[in-house]
Amino acid sequence: GAGVSQSPSNKVTEKGKDVELRCDPISGHTALYWYRQSLGQGLEFLIYFQGNSAPDKSGLPSDRFSAERTGGSVSTLTIQRTQQEDSAVYLCASSSSPGAGNQPQHFGDGTRLSIL
């Protein structure tokens, strides 16, 4: 498809396990963003990539969270030693550069992560 693709769509795991979430942006989009939406909350920024570098990691909540992007395309968000408060929908978005109001961010359908 032509949109942002995220996998898996759902992930249930036990507390303490590591998880990897994948995002495949729209082809040609150089900017990639990760957000999360916890129950009853708005969307919260996590990290932003321009190409393969991450100029803004300010939203990562702890050092258990990391992300990488390779080849200027696919990105993975890794959460180590998961905690119950990590349960949320993790959303990925991409935009052409420079992303702004006239070149908005386009979102995938997210990964719903549940930590037991």
Next chain:
Amino acid sequence: DQQVKQNSPSLSVQEGRISILNCDYTNSMFDYFLWYKKYPAEGPTFLISISSIKDKNEDGRFTVFLNKSAKHLSLHIVPSQPGDSAVYFCASNFGNEKLTFGTGTRLTIIP
């Protein structure tokens, strides 16, 4: 520190009438404002945006108004249709930066 606020968690409007969704912001550095629509189990879908140098942008049934002095924007949908029932988020950014989202307003269109 909530820089973008949507004070109405829900809104019900009769089909055919105008829906008005409101958003307030505090950061005067924001230079773009966007509205997204979200259905359950789907990602947000971009609707319409406005630059801070404008006060109105229109696209079909959707119009966004920006009042910079009041740090307020609104989305007007007219006429409202059943398919417009969704959660609407306003968001702001500057340059190629992260979006800062409001907490959303659930719009229900009553047939």
